[in-house]
Amino acid sequence: MTTTPQPGEPNHFGTRVQARPAQQPSPMPYHRYTPFEPVQVPDRTWPDATITRAPRWLSTDLRDGNQALIDPMTPNRKRRMFDLLVQMGFKEIEIGFPSASQTDFDFVRHLIESEAIPDDVTVSVLTQAREDLIARTAESLQGAHRATIHLYNATAELFRRVVFKMSEAECMALATRGTEMVMKYAEEYCGDVEFGYQYSPEIFTQTPTDFAVAMCNAVMDVWQPEEGREIILNLPATVERSTPNTYADQIEYFARNVNHREHAVISLHPHNDRGTAVAATELALMAGADRVEGCLFGHGERTGNVDLVTLAMNLFSQGVDPQIDFSDIDEVRRTVEWCTQMPVAPRHPYAGDLVYTAFSGSHQDAIKKGLEALEVQAAEQGSTIHEIPWEAPYLPIDPHDVGRSYEAVIRVNSQSGKGGVAYLLKSEHSLDLPRRLQMEFSRIVQARTDSEGGEVDADELWSIFRSEFLDRDEPYRLVNTTAASGSGDRDTVTATVRVNGQDRTIEGEGNGPVSAFVDALGSIGVQVTVLDYAEHAMSAGGDATAAAYVECEIGEGDDSTVMWGVGIDPNIVTASLKAVLTALNRSS
DSSP states (O other), X not given: OOOOOOTTSBOTTSOBOOOOOOOOOOSSOGGGOOOXXXXXXXXXXXXXXXXXXXXXXXXXXXXXXXXXXXSOOOHHHHHHHHHHHHHHTOSEEEEXXXXXXXXHHHHHHHHHHTTOSOTTOEEEEEEESOHHHHHHHHHHTTTOSEEEEEEEEEOSHHIIIIIIOOOHHHHHHHXXXXXXXXXXXXXXXXXXXXXXXXXXXXXXXXXXXXXXXXXXXXXHHHHOOBTTXXXXXXXXXXXXXXXXXXXXXXXXXXXXXXXXXXXXXEEEEEBOTTSOHHHHHHHHHHTTOOEEEEBGGGOSSTTOBOBHHHHHHHHHHTTOOOSSOOTTHHHHHHHHHHHHOXXXXXXXXXXXXXXXXXXXXXXXXXXXXXXXHHHHHHHHHTSOTTSSOOOBTTBSSOGGGGTOOGGGTBOBOTTOOHHHHHHHHHHHHOOOOXXXXXXXXXXXXXXXXXXXXXXXOHHHHHHHHIIIIISOOSSEEEEEEXXXXXXXXXXXXXXXXXXXXXXXXEEEEESSHHHHHHHHHHTTTOOEEEEEEEEEESSOSTTOOEEEEXXXXXXXXXXXEEEEEEEEESSHHHHHHHHHHHHHHHHO
C-alpha cells in the first residue's frame, strides 16, 4: 500500500513535499462543458502496437480542404494541386463534390476527359444520401478508370436530434437506401469503371460506437463485401472532442465488432479542434485502422483536417517508408501556398522556414558538434553524411533528405552563442576558429545585434568578421617580408612594416617565423607575447589559401591587453604575420 506524502513530509526520494498554494477558481465558465464519455475497452491492445508501414493515404485537399479556403481554388489551381498530389505518389485522391456545384462537376469531367488521372490512381467523389445527388455523382465519373463514390449521413445523436430530427431507424434506412442508389447508378453510368464504395457514419466520434457498428453492418449487408469487393468504412472525428487515446479505443472497439472485417478498410478522417489530430491518427493506426484521409499542411474546416505532411514525415523519421515523396518539401509547400493562397506557418513541422534553424547558442553549438561528428564518421566509412544513419542533436531528420540545405540550420541573433557563429564561418568561409576566438567574436556579434536588433545572416556575419579582423590595417600594415632559417633551430625574419603611414624595416630572430617577427617588433618598441597559435589550409591544391589565428598579449603588466588576430594569405608565414599585426591594430 502506498500513501501520498503530506506537505512538509519527505517523499520516497527523501525530499520534502512543498505545499501547493491555494488555487483560485478560474473566471472561465468551465462548468458549461462536460467530459467526453469514452467507450470502455479494458483489454485494449493498441498501447503495445507499433506502426511499421504506411497506411493507405487519401488526400482530400481538393474537396474538404478546398471548401474551407477563404477563396476556393480556381480550376487552374485545383489542377495544379491535383498534379502535385500525383507527383508526390498519392494513389487515392478525393477530387470534389460533383453534385454540389457545376464547378465541381466540370472539374471531375476535366480530369477524366483530359486523361490527367494515371491508371493506378483512384479518384473519389463525395455525395449525400439523396437519390438525385447520387445519380449526378455517378454521372460525373463516366469514363474514369478507377473511382470511388463516398456516401455519408449524420449518425451523431446531436446532429440527428437537432439538425435532422431523425431517429436511429430512420438514419439507418437512409444509409441503406443510399447504398442501394449508389449501386444502381454506378451500374447505369460506371459500367467500365473499376468502381469502389466508401461509407462514413458522420460524426463517428460523437456517435455511440455500438450504433456506428450497427450502421456500418447494415450498409455492408447491402453492399455485400467479399474478396475483390472491399468497402471503405470511414470513421470521421469531424469535430475532435476527446484525447487521442479515446479515439484509439473507439477504433479498436469498432474493428473488433464490425462484420466482414477482412473485406472492410477502416479509414480515419480526423480534424484538429483539440490540436491533437496527428497524435489521434497515430494511435488509431496502432489500434488497427488501415487508411487516413487528410490534407497537406492540415487545411480544412476550422482548425483543419489532420496534416498528412506531418504524419508521413513522422513515419519517415522512424525509418518507415511513407510512400509519399517529400524529397523537395519546399516545392510542395510553395505549390500548396499558391493553390490555397494561404501561408504555411514558419514553425510547421518539417516544412516551416524555421524548423531547421537554431537561435539558441547552446543548440547551435550542439548542432555544429553533431554535424562534425557525422562528417568524421562518414569519412571513416568512405561515405558522405547523407549516406550514413542520421543522428544529430536537435535535428530529428537530415534537412538534406527533404531538399533543404545546411545553410539555414544556424542563424545568428542576440541570443546566439559561439557555436552558431563558428558554424557559419566554417560552412560558408572555411574558417575553423579556435575556441577562445569563437568566444571573443561571438561577443562582438552579440554586441552588434543587441544594439541594432534583428538577425545576422551569413553575409552580414562575414562583413562583421572582415571589418574586425581582416581589414584592420592601421596603424600597422605588413608591406613585405622575408623569412629564412638561421643556425640551429633559429629563424630570422626581415619585414617592412608601415607604421602610421611610414615604412619601417625591421629584423628579428626566434624559434620560428612568428617568434622572429615578434622579436623584430620589439626593436621598434612594440611589446607582443604570443599566447596561442593555430593555422589551417582553407582549400586544397596549388592555389590553396591559409588562415592563421594568433592570440597575443600586447604590452606588459596592468597595461597589457589580450587580443586575437587573424590573417589570410596564400603563404602561411605571411598569414601568420598579418594575424599578429591584426591583434596589434585591434588593441590600438
